[in-house]
Amino acid sequence: MDFLLRFRNALFLIAILLAQALALAVQVRKPVDATRQDSGSVRLIRMWTTGVIAPFERGAHAIGWGLRHGWSNYIDLRHVRQQNADLQQQITRMRMQEAAISEDALEGRRLQALLAFKEKYVASTVAAQVIGSSGSDLSHVLTIDKGSRSGIKVDQAVITPDGIVGKVRDVFPDTAEVLEINDQTSGAGVVLANTRIRAILRGTAAGRAQIGNLTADSRIKVGEPVVTSGGDQVYPRGLAVGTVESIAPDPDRQPYTAIVVHPAVDLNRVEEVLVITGMQPDLPADAQQDLAAAQSQHAADMSAERLPGLHDIDPQAANGANATPKPPTVPGAVPVLAIPHPTPVLHTDRYTVGATPPASQLTPGAPVVPQAPPAGAEQQPLHRANPMKDSAQPDATQ
């Protein structure tokens, strides 16, 4: 009894340490798998703790959000009209680009169908706001304000328009914890976009995302984009991960190379995220509509290029100068950026645009002498003079 009283402090410490060591032993079983899901009791502890802290986090986040965005959302709206016009132009440009690549996409889908390749597309997402973090640089976890009541489940991918952020680690009724890709226990299947080399992306102690399972390869260059491979069954294929920031031999694991990836998303300043809650084998309906519209737009543009008489000719374009897009005169009107111009010809005749002198200079009864062809006509590649040959290709693909 005296022994217990005399050493009660040390015995109490030992008891507390033993209890926690046992708790750790229950959580981490051999073989060690840091990405394994928590057991029910551990999840319960995390849920209670988050339940206590989350309301304060929400309150603090709401105050901070109001202070930061109050000015920009309600007061500083001077340049919104101009920004809106710029964005409209940007959308038009992007639709043109989309039309240009739609044929490649269709060809890719046909090839995938031939190979019975099962592609999956994002079907549904849930937008969420980041309300907190783990608060330690040894652990990179975000708390978001949506949980199981919003349809979020464990292991769902979390992204932003710039790229991937991480995956859902724990889900509670109104909140969820997101494990960022730079956490030490995180992992993601990736592909180096140019070299098509598959790899595994992991977090490091310094909070960086790193590929560590590749040997030295001279084809891998700094700046090469890295995208998700889809092989981990968490992240859909083809989402931006980042770019290769540095390549160096890994001193701890020879002969492997430590390829540090600069994340496409600024993981320290993520405020809003999308949680991918559903996938489907086909493109979503709105994306299919966009693709069809882009295809028809692209076909119309191709026809317009080959039928110069159907459209007004821009004098600058007719003279061979670079045509510059004009801003829309009516607010809200979508500007026409790609102005069709007649295909330059190799051999001019009297029907060629610009070859005939104006009527004021003609003498009745005198023979008509064709003028010199427009500048640049001779420099065009030969296949441009044969529109029928070119126009057959897109028709065949459709």
Added chain:
Amino acid sequence: MATRSYMSRREVEQQNFSLPVALFVPLAALLLQMLLPRLSPRFAILDLPLIITLFFAISRRAPIAGTLTGATIGLLQDALSSTPIGVNGMAKSLIGYTAASLGSRIDVDNTATRTLLTFGFTLLQSVLIYLIERRLLGLSDFHMLWLHELLRAVVNTVVALPIYLSLNRTRKQL
């Protein structure tokens, strides 16, 4: 006849805190620890829960209370992060116990002593977490940047001193 009670030096200098202070100061530290890195990632170098653990342990000068304070704050910190529950709990339990034991033996109200203690215990916590992760859990992939840990100890020591001074006003002398 007047009654006399005999108290040890530890009991004489032992300080107590009101229940709201004992409850809300650690909670506020945890909350700030989660929110500050959202403002700037550089704030992640702070360890406010450790500073609060040290303050309560040193002030109370009771090893059991220090152990309990450290264990509670550490376990809450674990529950809010991706680490297994018990890593920070064990480290902070040991720190709470050791700080309280030292507090009953040396003059911890001196600023220089507090500075040294905070610096030393911050480094000790880094070592303990490293040992728990690497040896106890067998996570061979777990790494620690020791220069960064040294910087963390310096930063936390600098931040801890004004916090100690402001929290000194909340204590009740027995």
